[in-house]
Amino acid sequence: MNKKVISALLCGAMVLGTVSPVMAAGAAEGKTFAIVTKAAGNPYNEKEAQGFKEIIEAEGGTAIIKHPETATADAQISVIQSLISQQVDGICIAGNDENALQAALEDAMNEGIKVSCLDAKVNPDSRMTFVNQAGVTEIGEALMDAVLDISGGEGQWAIVSATSQATNQNAWIEAMKEVMKDDKYSKLELVEVAYGDDEPQKSTDVTQALLQTYPDLKVICASTTVGIASAAKVLQDNGSSCKLTGLGLPSEMSEYIGDDDAHSCPYMFLWNPEDVGRLGAYTSIALVNEEITGAVGDKFTAGDLGDYEVTEASDGGTEVILGSPFKFDPSNIEEWKDVY
Template structure:
């Protein structure tokens, strides 16, 4: 009998110890509480990721700067990433890594509208809020899109500008980024629609070239345009890398005033070309504000302040209230009209960005 009670007491003691260990274990029922697993997605500051097209792009660096500013203001953790080359494959690798890191949101400037869909859909299925910015991905790959300006206005204004520069007559070419860049393609589409108007009947778009947002390739493509089309009157480069590269080529060849240059450029990179007359004027928006706005868009989704549906509004820090509007079969947040930079104001802006 004594052995029997000794065995019973031993078993009770063992079960008591096991029960206590189970209740205090990091993998037990208490893991979702205050003393739970510190790696949980819901613990600590929210993680906001930004993926740009490629490294070494001044425009992208400014967007990242604005994004990080916004995330710092809301007390989150900003994760800034970009592949070495502007490819969808490079961005897909980064997306997979961010899913593993359990980030709360991904903001991406897409290198391809459709190729990123499987990876971005996987991210959304994992509970990650996905927003595209600057260069959109398709609507099945995102919750909403942050647009730097009205695409129609961007295309139209550049044709109006080049027509004025060449007196409404002559051959023109476009130096774009990559052939898959959705923002570039949409702007070029609106340029082509604008050129269909009667007032542009004497302007001929001879070529759309692609410099892939790489400086050396953009230089080569500009040189090829000059060689292939000796009667070329103007180049439109709706990419900050392309317009700066074209500005250098035209300057080095002494073609300022002979072949006009306009498009979208950073004031800091284009100031000398505008001041010299190589580019009479060009346009852009503030890429810092574009990144900043995308940060607050992501935060509003993560915090549940809006759902990314048309009609939603949210506060975007120093930019004030922003509204979500329709975008085809999706939605977008639009910043405003492109801004004109010329000899009169470039001095004010070249030290800003």
């Protein structure tokens, strides 16, 4: 399946009323662009960085990939300071903390570096715009409807998240809680939000603790790709009656996807992380070339991904939304497990 088809399925091109500026070939030539992920050893982060690097180099630029050693703000601050000293043209960062990076990112912008974020946002004062993989409300609705469906409409359920400071995770969880206020979710009881810190072993440990603490637990919703893979193995290895849904990589979750008792996860959701990185690259290029400023209403073309418009984000800043979450289930997991 080619990249255009992947982008069409997972993202959907935005239909705009006016023509967006089209980047000239070699739009990044002679410039240096950095992507800063949350931490090393995270397959999702690696796919994002791969997509970012692909576009920057295809447009003639130099791509710098930085995977901090730990998923902390302090680790990212050290990386940002290093990039400032290297005088890069653009930084695109997945924030480990919404507010703690502000001073470092403001220093970068004061040096003329165009700063954007992707995947997990930093606060509006720390960025020019945010490349959002999907709308927060849409993710919250998709996950809550999955919990409702898989649980049979009632019972105890829990969340396995990344870190307690992860802005994207927290936004999705808050969206889920808001959706839960609807009467149709009234028989569902959220018993705990557990944090696996995007570490496989800790995510395994918190899943096991949930099962021990809540023997009647019906569903775990893991809003992180590391967490869902760890939880899936725990549930399936133990033959648990508790089921799983959330956000996961098809390549890591294919053996757990199924609608029978032998599989722990009936279905899950995600987007293409490489496309998140690609859109992050196109956004960085557009900012550096001053085709956009990050203001509401700015428009640009992101190669095969299509045309995009900068819109207002819920935190008062701006964002560019890649598309809606895509459902992976037994009917399509074999097709997608070799893609990413």
